[in-house]
Amino acid sequence: MIKVIICDDQAIIRDGLEMLLKLERDMEVVGLAQNGAEVVELAATLMPDLILMDLKMPGLNGVEATRRIRAQYPEMKILVLTTYDDDVWLFDAIRAGASGYLLKDTPREKVLEAIRGTVSGQAFVDPAVAGKLLQQTASQQVKPATQITDKLTGREEDVLRLMARGLSNAEIAAQLYLSEGTVRNHVSAIFTKLDVADRTQAVIIAIRHGLDE
Numbered sequence: 001m002i003k004v005i006i007c008d009d010q011a012i013i014r015d016g017l018e019m020l021l022k023l024e025r026d027m028e029v030v031g032l033a034q035n036g037a038e039v040v041e042l043a044a045t046l047m048p049d050l051i052l053m054d055l056k057m058p059g060l061n062g063v064e065a066t067r068r069i070r071a072q073y074p075e076m077k078i079l080v081l082t083t084y085d086d087d088v089w090l091f092d093a094i095r096a097g098a099s100g101y102l103l104k105d106t107p108r109e110k111v112l113e114a115i116r117g118t119v120s121g122q123a124f125v126d127p128a129v130a131g132k133l134l135q136q137t138a139s140q141q142v143k144p145a146t147q148i149t150d151k152l153t154g155r156e157e158d159v160l161r162l163m164a165r166g167l168s169n170a171e172i173a174a175q176l177y178l179s180e181g182t183v184r185n186h187v188s189a190i191f192t193k194l195d196v197a198d199r200t201q202a203v204i205i206a207i208r209h210g211l212d213e
Contacts, residue, residue: 007039008054036060070097100124123200164206
């Protein structure tokens, strides 16, 4: 059962998302919050698997709430669900530790897919903003790639390259003829060696070093 907290300052959005998730047998809405301060408190007491996080809210916004939660609970996943496709909001949310970024006009099936995928370690970014993220990341590309590949084994580098191309663990396992469990172990080692909390941040580093080519 995936335990979810929904954080949004609009009651109609919170209620609509709660109704959507309650229809799913593998999901449970354990809390509702209307601002960043509330969700930080709820995260500490309810320990959800994932938080659906709005960004622009009164008081403590979603970016700062994400930063505080991920600093204290690095395993907790935060999936941004917002109306804002502005570059600043996008980059700030990813830097704060968000595992994915969706816009509120995302179809319901895609929202559910993103929740399940994020909890399992995948990264979901709305196609409408993915181009901005990749363009910004590529413009900050750092050479040489050896700055990070020296930290990784050859197989870990292979896994990171495929992660940067958007492949899931199952797809990486099939391409490299490994078990999915072995791939998960490599991904975990990559996170530790690159000092990142999740797949999104690892992929950003990989792209900056040209490992998506």
